Amino acid sequence: MGVRNLLRHSGWICWKDLLEFSRSKLRLIMLVLMPLFMMVMVGFIFPTGNSISDTPIALVNNDTGSMGSSFVTQLEVINNQTGMMDIRSASDFNDIKTKLQNNEINGGIIIPENFSSDILAGRQGMITIVIDQSNPQMSLTIQGVLTKTIEAMGKQTAIYNLNNTFHVSITTASSMVTPYVVESKGIVPGEPNYFQFVAPGIIAMVVMMALMTGLPHAISYEKDMGTLDGMLAAPINRLSIILGKVMAQTVRGMIQGFIILFLAVVLFGVVIVGNILLVIFLILLTVFSFVGLGILITSFTENEETATMVMMTLMFPMMFLSGVFFPLQQMPWYMQGLAKFLPLTYATTALRKVMVLGADISSVGTEILILVGFGIVLLAIAVPMFRQAMSK
Amino acid sequence: MEPDQQRTTQTTHQFKCPSCDTIREYSGNPGDQLIVTCSECNTKGRITIPVGDKIFSTNGNAIEISHLRKLFGDFPAIDDVSFTVKKGEIFGLLGPNGAGKSTIIRMLCTLTRPTKGTATIAGYDVVKQAGKVRQHIGLVSEKMIMYEQLTARENLKLFGKLFNLPNDSLNKRIDELLRFVRMEKWADQRISTFSTGMKQRINVIRALVNQPEILFLDEPTLGLDPQSTAEIRELTKRINQEQGTTIILTTHIMFEAEALCKRIGIIDHGNIVALDTPANLKKLISGTDVSTFEIEIANLEPRMMNAVQSLPLVKSLVQEDPTHLLVRTTGDDAFDSIVDSLRKNGAKVRLVKNLEPSLEDVFLHLTGREAREKISENTKSSVGPGHGPMRRRAKRIR
Numbered sequence: 181m182g183v184r185n186l187l188r189h190s191g192w193i194c195w196k197d198l199l200e201f202s203r204s205k206l207r208l209i210m211l212v213l214m215p216l217f218m219m220v221m222v223g224f225i226f227p228t229g230n231s232i233s234d235t236p237i238a239l240v241n242n243d244t245g246s247m248g249s250s251f252v253t254q255l256e257v258i259n260n261q262t263g264m265m266d267i268r269s270a271s272d273f274n275d276i277k278t279k280l281q282n283n284e285i286n287g288g289i290i291i292p293e294n295f296s297s298d299i300l301a302g303r304q305g306m307i308t309i310v311i312d313q314s315n316p317q318m319s320l321t322i323q324g325v326l327t328k329t330i331e332a333m334g335k336q337t338a339i340y341n342l343n344n345t346f347h348v349s350i351t352t353a354s355s356m357v358t359p360y361v362v363e364s365k366g367i368v369p370g371e372p373n374y375f376q377f378v379a380p381g382i383i384a385m386v387v388m389m390a391l392m393t394g395l396p397h398a399i400s401y402e403k404d405m406g407t408l409d410g411m412l413a414a415p416i417n418r419l420s421i422i423l424g425k426v427m428a429q430t431v432r433g434m435i436q437g438f439i440i441l442f443l444a445v446v447l448f449g450v451v452i453v454g455n456i457l458l459v460i461f462l463i464l465l466t467v468f469s470f471v472g473l474g475i476l477i478t479s480f481t482e483n484e485e486t487a488t489m490v491m492m493t494l495m496f497p498m499m500f501l502s503g504v505f506f507p508l509q510q511m512p513w514y515m516q517g518l519a520k521f522l523p524l525t526y527a528t529t530a531l532r533k534v535m536v537l538g539a540d541i542s543s544v545g546t547e548i549l550i551l552v553g554f555g556i557v558l559l560a561i562a563v564p565m566f567r568q569a570m571s572k
Numbered sequence: 573m574e575p576d577q578q579r580t581t582q583t584t585h586q587f588k589c590p591s592c593d594t595i596r597e598y599s600g601n602p603g604d605q606l607i608v609t610c611s612e613c614n615t616k617g618r619i620t621i622p623v624g625d626k627i628f629s630t631n632g633n634a635i636e637i638s639h640l641r642k643l644f645g646d647f648p649a650i651d652d653v654s655f656t657v658k659k660g661e662i663f664g665l666l667g668p669n670g671a672g673k674s675t676i677i678r679m680l681c682t683l684t685r686p687t688k689g690t691a692t693i694a695g696y697d698v699v700k701q702a703g704k705v706r707q708h709i710g711l712v713s714e715k716m717i718m719y720e721q722l723t724a725r726e727n728l729k730l731f732g733k734l735f736n737l738p739n740d741s742l743n744k745r746i747d748e749l750l751r752f753v754r755m756e757k758w759a760d761q762r763i764s765t766f767s768t769g770m771k772q773r774i775n776v777i778r779a780l781v782n783q784p785e786i787l788f789l790d791e792p793t794l795g796l797d798p799q800s801t802a803e804i805r806e807l808t809k810r811i812n813q814e815q816g817t818t819i820i821l822t823t824h825i826m827f828e829a830e831a832l833c834k835r836i837g838i839i840d841h842g843n844i845v846a847l848d849t850p851a852n853l854k855k856l857i858s859g860t861d862v863s864t865f866e867i868e869i870a871n872l873e874p875r876m877m878n879a880v881q882s883l884p885l886v887k888s889l890v891q892e893d894p895t896h897l898l899v900r901t902t903g904d905d906a907f908d909s910i911v912d913s914l915r916k917n918g919a920k921v922r923l924v925k926n927l928e929p930s931l932e933d934v935f936l937h938l939t940g941r942e943a944r945e946k947i948s949e950n951t952k953s954s955v956g957p958g959h960g961p962m963r964r965r966a967k968r969i970r
Contacts, residue, residue, distance in 0.1 A: 185736065192733040196719060196726075203721040203762070406715025410778075413681045414734040415706035571685060 186423065189416040193424025197398065198431060211432065215386060215439040222378050222505065223448055233263050235322060238270035238279055238288040238310075245296020247305065252291070254333050264325055276310050287311055287322040368453045368538055375448040380531035381504030383437045384466050388524055390433030391426070391467055392495055395474035396487035398425045404484060418570045419563065422475055429474075430467045437463055453538035462534060462544070466527040469551040472558020479562065479569040498524050523554040591615045595813065597660075634659040634786050634818040635680065640689035642675055642842075649675045651842035652689075657820060657835075659785070662812050664833030665822040666931075668939060672842040673822040674714065677790045680820070681711050694785050707735070710779030710787045710817075714794060716771055717778065720764040724755060724774045727763060728781055735782040742781075749777040753807060769800025776807060780815070787811060789821045793828060801828075808832055826931040836931075840939040853934045861904055862887075862937055864930075867897045868923040869914065876917045883909055888936065895922075900936060 201207055239255075241248050259265050268285065270276050276288035288310035299305045309326050311319035335357050342353040399422070402408040411421050441459075444450035452459065473494075481487040500506075501515060502524035508516055519525045530547035533539040541548070587596055589610040598619060600606055609616050635657040642650040650672045657663040665673045678684040680691055682702040690697060696704040711717070718727050725746060732742040750756045753773040763771060772792065779787060789808060793801040805828060811817050823829050829836050830850045837847040846853060869876065872895050880899060881889045885906040890898040899910060907924070914921055927933075 188736075189734055192730055196722065196730050199726065200719055200721045406713060407717050407719065409678075409681075409683055409711065409713055409715075410717030410731065411734065412683055413706055413709065413711045414731065415703050416734050 182417070186417045186420045189420035190423035190427055193411070193421060194427035194431070197425060197428035201428070201432065211435060212439060215382075215436045216443060218382055218386065219379075219440055219443045219448070222382065223375060234266045235264060235287070235318075236268060236285040237265045237322070237326075238268050238276045238285045240270050240272055240276065240288065240290045242272070242293045243291045243295040244293060245300065247296035247299050248291045251295070251305075251307075251333070254336075255289075255329065258329055258333065273310070280310070280312050286315070286318055287326070289326065368451075368536070373449065375444055375450045376536050377507075377532070378505060379440065379444040379448075379450050380535045381502070381528040383440050383463065384524060384527040384531055385499055385502075385504050386436045386440060387430075387433035387463055387466050388470050388498070388527075389495065390436060391429050391470050391474050392477075393488070393491050394429035394432060395422075395425055395471075396478040396481060396491060397484060398429065399478045400481065400484040400487050403482075412570060418567050421570075422478070422566055426467075426471050426474070430464070433467065434463060450535075452535050454534035454536075455540070458534050458541060458544075459531065462527065462530050462548075465548060465551045465555075466523070466531075468555040469523040469527065469558070470555075472555060472560075472562040475562035475566050476558065479565040498522050501525070503528050523551055526550045526554075587619050589613065589615055589617070595816075632659055633657065634661075635663075635691070635693055635820070637676075637680075637691045638689055640676070640679065640691055641687050642672075642679060642684065643687045648842050650679070650686075653839070653842070653844050654689075655837055655844060655847055657786075657818060659818050660812070660816055661834045662808065662819045662821060662832050664829040664836040665820065665839055666824065666826070666829045666836050666935065667822075667839035668824060671839045671939075673839055674790055675842075676839070677711075677713070677788050677820065677822060681709060681788055682706055707782065708785045710782065710784035711790075712776055712779045712788065712792050713790045716775045718763050718771065718775055721762060723760045723762050724750070724766075725759045727774065728778055731778055732781045737782070745781060745783075749780055752810075753777055767800075769796055769803060772796060772800060772804055773807065776804065776811075780811065780817075783815070784817065786818045786820065789819060791822055791824075793823070793825070805832060826935060830931050838935060838938050845938045846934070850931055853931060854929050857929050857934050857937050861902050862929070862933060863901055863906065864927040864933055865897075865899045865901065865907065865910065866892075866923075866925040866927055867899060867910070867914070867921065868895055869897065870895060870920040870922055872897070872919070873917075876914055876919045879913045879917050880910055883913060885909060898927075900933065 239252065241252055243249070243251075256267065259267060270279060270285075270288065273288075273290060276285070276290070279285045280288070290308040290310065292306060292308065295305050295307075307330055309323060311323055313319065338357045339350065339353040342348045342356065343350055348356065399408070402411075408421075412418070441452070445452065477487060477490050477494075481490055501511075501519045502522050503519065504524070508519055508525070511519070526547040530544040530551070533544055533547075587598055587608070589596070589612065592610060592613040592615070594610060594612040596608075596611065598606060598608060606619050607616065608619055633656045637656065638654050640650055640653045641648065653672075653676060665676065667673050675684065679686050680693060680698060682698050682705050685699060690699075692698070693705045694708040696708070698705050719730075722730070728746045728749065729742065732745065737745065746759075747756070750759050753776070755770065755773055755777075758766065758770065763774065766774070776789075776792065792808065793804050796804060808819060808821065809832060812819050821829070821832060833850065835847065835849050836853060837844050838853070839845065846856060848856075872891075877889060877891065877897065880886055880897070883906075885901050885903040887900045887902060889900075892898055901907075901910070907926075911921065911924065
């Protein structure tokens with residue numbers, strides 16, 4: 181009877197919260213815009229190898245022989261196919277330096293004076309790549325692209341030379357120059373793509389954010405407005421107030437989560453390999469693991485402003501430490517250790533396994549157990565604190 | 573949990589005579605049918621003692637408070653308060669801002685725990701049987717308990733549902749309440765579109781949705797225009813008369829307390845300093861030498877006011893308009909010394925009237941400060957030693 185009443189009252193409070201929410205046009209618009217921005221933002225700000233196009237690169241040809249200009253012609257042919265670079269000319273290293281400082285170009289290529297003579301004398305021709313040290317991410321990418329292009333050109337030249345000079349067949353010549361070929365093969369069909377990596381994490385994060393910001397806000401707002409007194413003076417269990425709010429915020433978070441899922445699939449070609457029901461279950465479990473933390477903060481912050489500050493302080497490290505945007509393995513060991521104490525880490529990992537790799541429930545058993553554990557421990561601390569805070 | 577040990581099955585209710593509107597109380601076991609005769613017009617009628625909700629403790633008190641104390645930190649917001657409220661009465665708690673009125677209400681509504689002492693509402697202890705207490709009360713607090721984005725009906729529905737009212741009886745109740753305050757037309761409009769007066773009407777019936785035995789009205793007319801204020805006062809009376817609801821009203825408006833309340837408790841610094849009917853309260857000072865004069869001076873100037881104010885017998889002085897002064901005095905020869913002092917300063921005194929003691933005078937006499945903040949700024953007695961910081965502190969705590 182007690183439990184039924186508790187749930188019934190929470191249901192009505194949830195109804196009230198959602199009704200209030202749906203009456204605000206701005207909030208409804210934000211409900212959709214937030215996940216959209218989030219997805220578009222992370223989708224387009226992170227470089228994904230082949231996403232570089234028309235990067236301005238300065239080219240200096242100091243070579244006096246013919247080899248330099250034929251290299252340039254070859255580079256232009258390749259570039260016309262890929263469209264990665266916007267090749268501009270420059271006079272010398274200092275010119276490149278000035279242009280880099282002025283942010284006109286992102287990198288430079290220098291063909292030295294003795295390029296032709298070195299090659300004709302049977303030595304290796306040296307090409308210099310100038311990188312922009314102020315932008316490590318970009319310079320790394322350009323360095324990679326240029327090295328790969330120049331190496332490919334070198335190989336082609338080598339195969340051509342073998343074929344021409346020693347009359348070796350093209351196939352044999354190819355196997356002589358590059359004896360090993362690598363082929364990448366995933367366990368599920370499709371190319372790896374950054375969205376595929378980041379979408380599950382963002383879903384977990386948005387659901388967490390909805391709950392963590394929404395819950396303390398909802399309670400402290402009602403406290404400030406005085407409406408909380410109305411509920412506290414009604415013959416209902418204190419817990420049904422918070423439970424009703426949790427339900428409403430969960431619905432909000434889930435809606436946003438689904439918008440992200442939808443956008444990821446429709447706009448960014450993400451394929452959900454695993455069971456969608458398992459995905460939903462994991463999202464709900466994420467909510468469960470965070471509810472306690474939200475209630476805890478609600479209990480000991482006395483007004484809206486404090487609540488928001490505490491939330492922000494906790495949320496940002498969690499977002500970046502839980503492997504939502506960057507793989508955990510890239511972090512130093514102590515940060516990886518810290519990430520182990522964050523429920524979001526497990527939620528993200530589990531969602532990623534299921535959505536991207538099609539794992540079934542047995543493969544994410546550990547994560548499920550840990551999330552349940554987090555939820556129970558946090559609730560066990562939070563519920564008594566909330567009761568106490570409400571009956572001051 | 574101690575169930576209804578100190579309660580008997582006999583319950584008492586008010587019934588209204590259908591022909592002459594006289595209200596009488598009859599007692600009996602719930603469900604009993606009685607044939608009664610109206611004492612005023614001798615009309616005979618049959619009444620049924622209601623079953624269920626409306627059970628009062630045997631001694632007929634809706635509220636019993638005994639040595640209630642509330643500390644905020646080490647500051648006693650409520651020092652030691654004891655009083656009882658009889659069922660069916662409108663009881664006024666009168667006091668300056670920060671005196672502890674709202675704290676008492678909050679403790680009685682189970683929103684704040686008393687530090688010491690006990691209070692029972694409809695026979696239930698506010699600490700040990702908080703759940704039972706909540707079933708029998710309605711609260712209209714200083715801040716409106718309503719959701720602006722919801723319609724009037726939705727707000728009423730939410731609170732009805734929190735009291736577990738089933739759909740059909742809840743809908744009936746909501747329609748009845750809306751009719752009661754003539755707001756049927758606005759039932760499905762959002763609260764945010766209402767005027768403050770309309771909001772307060774809905775806010776009051778919101779507190780009535782569970783048919784409470786006891787209704788708490790904490791400054792219900794605060795911030796309302798004169799029409800709405802009159803309407804809410806009228807509504808308060810009707811709730812008390814037509815529904816037989818016991819009402820606790822806090823206010824710092826003397827007129828309101830006097831017009832509505834059967835008995836008034838004056839509270840100051842967390843203590844009840846006087847408790848009686850408005851008439852008896854006035855008798856408190858008619859025996860003393862406190863009197864209030866209304867003086868009309870054609871050429872009123874600040875130096876005249878200063879001269880009067882500096883007289884030892886003058887307790888307070890308020891300028892009502894450009895030519896009128898209200899002067900409160902003690903001592904029998906106050907009249908003479910005021911007039912002397914005014915003459916000396918060249919005042920053309922047109923009229924001096926000795927006013928009947930009002931509830932305001934009682935209040936001032938007992939609390940030593942004006943009820944209305946605005947007036948208190950001009951008053952000598954309100955800046956007594958240690959008073960200012962006390963009030964600031966009390967405000968912060970509230």
